[in-house]
Amino acid sequence: MQLSLSRESAINILDNDTITEVSEFRHSDGLQPRKDGRKDSAIGMPPSHHKHSISLDNTREPKPSLSTPVVPILKRSRRMSENSQRGVNDSNEWAARLTFGLRSVKRTVPAMYRSLVEGFVGNNTSDNACKCDNFGQESRISQGSSDDMMDLRSYKSNSSKSATLNASYRNRRVGKSSSHIEQSSGNELRLYAPRPRPSQSLTEPPRNYSEFSIGSDMYQQPHPNPACPYHLSISSPNVASPPNISYVPSTLSKAKSFSTDMESSIHSGFRIDMQSNITLRHPQKPFILQHRSEVIMQQFCIIEKELLERVTWVEIVEMRWKKTRAPVSQRSGEGNGSASNVLDCNIDAVIEWFNITYIWVISEIVSIHSLEVRVQVIEKFIRIALKCYHHRNYSTLLQILLGLQSPYVSRLNKTWNRVDQYERQIFERLKDLPNPERNWKRVRNCMTSAVEAVAETQAVEAILSDDGPDQPMFLSQRGSIPFLGLYLADMTSNAEMPTFISNSAARADSAPSTDNNGTHDLVNRLAKTPLVNYNKFRITASVVKHVMAFQLLAKCYQFERYDSVYDYLKHMVCMDNDDIREASFQCEE
Amino acid sequence: MPKDILKVVIIGDGGVGKTCLRNQFIHKRFTSSYKATIGADFITKDVHTDDGRKVTLQLWDTAGQERFQSLGVSYYRGADACCLVYDTTNFQTFHNLERWRADFLKQSSLPPDLLEDFPLILIGNKIDIDDRVVSRRQARAWAQQHSSPRMEIRCFEASAKDGTNVEEAFSCIAGMVKIPQLEFDMDGSDSFHLNRRDDSLRGRKSCAC
Numbered sequence: 001m002q003l004s005l006s007r008e009s010a011i012n013i014l015d016n017d018t019i020t021e022v023s024e025f026r027h028s029d030g031l032q033p034r035k036d037g038r039k040d041s042a043i044g045m046p047p048s049h050h051k052h053s054i055s056l057d058n059t060r061e062p063k064p065s066l067s068t069p070v071v072p073i074l075k076r077s078r079r080m081s082e083n084s085q086r087g088v089n090d091s092n093e094w095a096a097r098l099t100f101g102l103r104s105v106k107r108t109v110p111a112m113y114r115s116l117v118e119g120f121v122g123n124n125t126s127d128n129a130c131k132c133d134n135f136g137q138e139s140r141i142s143q144g145s146s147d148d149m150m151d152l153r154s155y156k157s158n159s160s161k162s163a164t165l166n167a168s169y170r171n172r173r174v175g176k177s178s179s180h181i182e183q184s185s186g187n188e189l190r191l192y193a194p195r196p197r198p199s200q201s202l203t204e205p206p207r208n209y210s211e212f213s214i215g216s217d218m219y220q221q222p223h224p225n226p227a228c229p230y231h232l233s234i235s236s237p238n239v240a241s242p243p244n245i246s247y248v249p250s251t252l253s254k255a256k257s258f259s260t261d262m263e264s265s266i267h268s269g270f271r272i273d274m275q276s277n278i279t280l281r282h283p284q285k286p287f288i289l290q291h292r293s294e295v296i297m298q299q300f301c302i303i304e305k306e307l308l309e310r311v312t313w314v315e316i317v318e319m320r321w322k323k324t325r326a327p328v329s330q331r332s333g334e335g336n337g338s339a340s341n342v343l344d345c346n347i348d349a350v351i352e353w354f355n356i357t358y359i360w361v362i363s364e365i366v367s368i369h370s371l372e373v374r375v376q377v378i379e380k381f382i383r384i385a386l387k388c389y390h391h392r393n394y395s396t397l398l399q400i401l402l403g404l405q406s407p408y409v410s411r412l413n414k415t416w417n418r419v420d421q422y423e424r425q426i427f428e429r430l431k432d433l434p435n436p437e438r439n440w441k442r443v444r445n446c447m448t449s450a451v452e453a454v455a456e457t458q459a460v461e462a463i464l465s466d467d468g469p470d471q472p473m474f475l476s477q478r479g480s481i482p483f484l485g486l487y488l489a490d491m492t493s494n495a496e497m498p499t500f501i502s503n504s505a506a507r508a509d510s511a512p513s514t515d516n517n518g519t520h521d522l523v524n525r526l527a528k529t530p531l532v533n534y535n536k537f538r539i540t541a542s543v544v545k546h547v548m549a550f551q552l553l554a555k556c557y558q559f560e561r562y563d564s565v566y567d568y569l570k571h572m573v574c575m576d577n578d579d580i581r582e583a584s585f586q587c588e589e
Numbered sequence: 590m591p592k593d594i595l596k597v598v599i600i601g602d603g604g605v606g607k608t609c610l611r612n613q614f615i616h617k618r619f620t621s622s623y624k625a626t627i628g629a630d631f632i633t634k635d636v637h638t639d640d641g642r643k644v645t646l647q648l649w650d651t652a653g654q655e656r657f658q659s660l661g662v663s664y665y666r667g668a669d670a671c672c673l674v675y676d677t678t679n680f681q682t683f684h685n686l687e688r689w690r691a692d693f694l695k696q697s698s699l700p701p702d703l704l705e706d707f708p709l710i711l712i713g714n715k716i717d718i719d720d721r722v723v724s725r726r727q728a729r730a731w732a733q734q735h736s737s738p739r740m741e742i743r744c745f746e747a748s749a750k751d752g753t754n755v756e757e758a759f760s761c762i763a764g765m766v767k768i769p770q771l772e773f774d775m776d777g778s779d780s781f782h783l784n785r786r787d788d789s790l791r792g793r794k795s796c797a798c
Contacts, residue, residue, distance in 0.1 A: 321656070322603040351656045358659035402659045407698055434663050436649070485654045492653030496608050 286373065288364055288380050291565050297387040298559035299566045300357075300396040304481045305554040307353055310346040311484070313544045319491055321347040350484050354399055359574040361403025365412075366583040367575065374587065375418045378404065382423040385430055391557075392450050392480035394443055398434045405431060408584035415588065440486050450480040451549045459549040479557030482550040487543045494539045500530035593644045594633070595766050597759075598665055600689050601674035602682040603655040606714040609749035610674060611648050614759050636763045644763050658692070665697040670708040670762045675723065677713040677746060683723045683731075686711070690735065705737040708765040710745065712758050717748040740765070 288296065315321065361381060368374040381400050388397035403409065404427065410416070419427075433442050454477065575583065599607045615632045633647045649668070654660050665671075671693055675682040694704050711732050713723060725746060732742035743761050747754035 319653075322653070348656070355656075355658045399659065402662055406659070406662055407696060410698075434660070436660070436663050485657050485660065488653040489651075490653075492603075493608055493650075496612055 286364060286368060286377055287568060288377055288384075289373070291562075293380060293383040293387050295562055295565055296569070297384050297391060297393065297396070298557075299562060299569050300384075300388065301391060301393050301479065301481060301554075301557050301559055302561055302566060303353070303570060304393060304395050305479075305557060307346070307350050308481060308484070308551055308554050311350065311547065311551070312346065313548065315345055315347050316487070316491060316544055316547060317540055319488075319495060320345045321351065321488060322492070347484065347488070350395075354395065354485070356572065356574060357396065357399040358403045358406070359580070360572040361400055362406050362409055362580055363573075363575040363583075365403075365409050365415075366580055366587055369587065371415060371418065371587075374412070374415050375420075378409075378415060378419055379423040382419075382427050382430075386426050389430060389433075392446070392478065392553075394433075394447060394483040395481045397430070398443070398483050401427075401430055401434050405434075408580050411584065412588050440483075440489075443483055444486060447480075447482050447486065447546075447550075450482075450553060451546050453477060454549040454552060456545040456549050459552045460545055463548045463551050477553055477556040479555070480550060480553040482547070484547070487547055490543050491540065494536060494543070497536040497539075498533055499536060501533050502530060593642075593766075594647055595644055595669040595763060596647045596649060596667055597670045597672060597762060598649045598651075598668045598693070599672045599674060600651060600664075600693060601655075601672075602676070602679075602685050602689075603653070605674045605676040605679070605682050606749045607650055607672075607674050608652045610672075610712065610714060610747065610755060611650050613749045613752055613755045614648070634759075636760055638760065638764045640764070644766075646759060646763055648759075661692055661696040662698075665693055668693075668697055669766050670710075671697075672710055672712055672758070672762060674712045674714055675728075676715050677723045678715050678718050678720045680722045683713075683727070686731065706740040708740060708762060709735070710743050710758060710762050710765070712754075713744070713746040714749055716746045716753065717750045 365374060365377055365381070368377055381404060385397050385400040385404075388394070388400065416424075433446075435442065599611060601607055611632060615634050633645050635643055635645050637643055649664055651660065651664055673686050673689055675686055677683075690709065694707065697707075699707060711728060713725075713728055725744070728744045728746070732744045736742045743758075743765075745754050745758040745761070747758055749755060
């Protein structure tokens with residue numbers, strides 16, 4: 001255990017408590033052992049133990065990385081079974097039965113470990129703890145994920161629910177004081193031990209996070225809004241404050257959340273020293289790793305819900321999003337001229353949000369220079385995508401998937417090679433969702449099945465009368481967010497249909513009936529007046545109904561808003577295209 | 590004779606009539622189909638090129654999703670040719686071509702050496718409307734500027750409404766894609782095309798994991 005000086009070893013030690021859990025799982029069927037050994041426990045199990053594990057189909061074994069420690073290994077095993085809720089099943093039904101078993105402990109605990117281990121580096125350890133704990137309670141209420149609850153509570157209270165779990169949690173808690181870090185977690189964490197904090201008053205002007213943000217100097221420009229707490233990189237001021245999102249929460253709240261962060265960091269006695277070499281490899285943790293995927297996903301759902309709610313059926317029918325044509329430069333997020341462009345169309349806001357999030361996903365990944373952290377960020381995004389899939393938020397799901405498949409992210413081969421097999425399996429299954437082939441068949445199927453649960457007429461009534469989901473019949477519904485682009489495409493191609501069918505067509509159609517009865521008169525009249533293409537309007541109506549059904553479903557999300565995460569996401573800062581390109585090439589040649 | 594399927598992406602601003610152009614080409618008519626076919630995505634049509642080969646054009650249309658910049662990746666992937674469409678009565682749509690072209694070349698995940706010679710054509714739509722603001726000369730200048738020695742961007746002015754030049758434009762693009770293949774066929778390695786595809790496939794794979 002003492003041999004390895006790598007960062008993994010720190011995790012390994014903290015991972016000890018999962019040994020029982022892992023060995024338990026090893027005996028269950030279909031384990032998918034980790035091959036890269038990044039999270040291997042130091043306590044040995046001969047590799048041959050894994051031979052009996054069953055590979056899922058579609059699974060390629062990753063190449064063993066050169067940095068893999070040759071220590072005998074007890075693999076941290078993850079798997080994705082068909083029945084598991086973590087799997088990507090075609091039917092969403094499974095998610096209804098939210099029975100998180102021990103497997104979910106296995107899943108959640110490493111994530112927490114990882115985040116907590118890094119929490120030493122960042123200054124938000126206590127914050128994270130609180131958030132996790134809150135979340136645990138909430139998740140129990142909303143979803144009954146009681147295992148999460150158990151972990152988190154035991155973390156907080158040191159109750160002796162699970163001795164092994166507790167041991168390490170305690171370590172971590174104690175670890176907030178520097179000396180204990182050295183003792184309890186061995187070689188590596190010592191590196192992150194804080195300097196004694198100089199007496200600095202709380203009223204010190206807030207440090208701009210961009211100072212110790214990701215990686216290179218390149219992006220450490222001054223932030224236009226110094227109150228913004230989570231500033232990673234700056235592209236242009238216009239992008240920094242997306243104009244299309246009109247209902248802007250006041251910057252006051254941001255400032256507030258920042259000061260809380262500051263305080264908590266002060267109380268936890270941490271100080272990041274960017275000057276010292278040792279912390280250089282792991283500077284401030286990226287935002288995305290500071291919070292649980294579930295929380296991030298929920299905030300995305302809330303934002304999407306708010307955007308979707310504003311879309312009116314009139315906009316859809318009139319196809320207004322095509323009429324207010326923004327300059328193309330705005331599309332690409334380069335931001336010039338966007339301020340002058342008033343978006344009077346709520347669909348535009350949805351589209352802009354879609355694009356911004358897409359760029360944000362890319363920026364979050366390419367702005368990170370440490371390979372290891374970048375891998376973690378990609379894994380995190382994949383897990384968020386999976387959560388979105390499970391919670392049927394197809395908008396955010398597609399944003400993330402498209403972001404991950406964008407040229408500047410997908411070219412990072414080294415990074416992708418190190419992505420955990422578990423996440424890769426998920427990604428392999430999800431990545432075809434944003435495929436326009438066969439008219440977006442996969443997404444369309446998912447979305448249709450989501451809508452089918454709602455009686456459309458009732459949904460329309462409910463939306464138009466503003467009743468919302470209070471009505472008992474909608475209470476049982478699970479929320480869902482559509483990918484609106486699908487319906488926009490439907491509307492566009494539908495608009496190409498003729499509104500009236502020409503006389504000749506009418507005559508040809510009705511020709512057989514002319515012989516019957518005394519309908520001659522009628523047929524003659526029909527031949528003179530064009531027929532209304534009823535089908536066209538029926539399709540328009542069905543699109544509108546679908547969108548309304550989704551508006552209703554969106555209201556069914558019972559998620560709680562976490563202001564810090566919500567505000568950050570709402571005002572996410574993206575790089576512009578050139579910076580992304582450059583950053584991507586800096587990450588990997 | 591091998592039958593080739595060429596993926597042709599039609600791009601341009603919203604409202605320039607891309608879907609119309611496509612419908613006109615496929616159905617030889619201007620929105621006369623009254624059957625609702627939501628569910629048809631790309632539409633294919635067989636075309637005979639000048640050298641007598643039969644190719645199938647698979648026309649991909651970003652109908653209604655022009656502003657979803659992010660969707661470019663999934664639409665453009667594996668494209669063999671690209672139609673840039675503008676509206677002759679709307680200068681902004683012509684101006685934006687530059688952007689569309691850049692977007693396309695960037696997101697199509699082509700190897701850099703092929704970017705310059707990627708087959709493009711330019712179609713100015715709606716010449717049936719007597720309100721032209723983009724002149725033929727401007728279009729030609731633009732095409733000239735973006736042509737490479739091995740690939741000349743052809744300009745067409747078409748009307749999706751009455752069908753002027755639509756057939757010609759799409760046949761032309763079918764012919765353009767052929768050219769490099771024929772050259773390599775002469776080298777005696779008719780597997781080159783496959784190799785090229787293979788490369789792009791491999792690139793895709795590595796994107797995925």
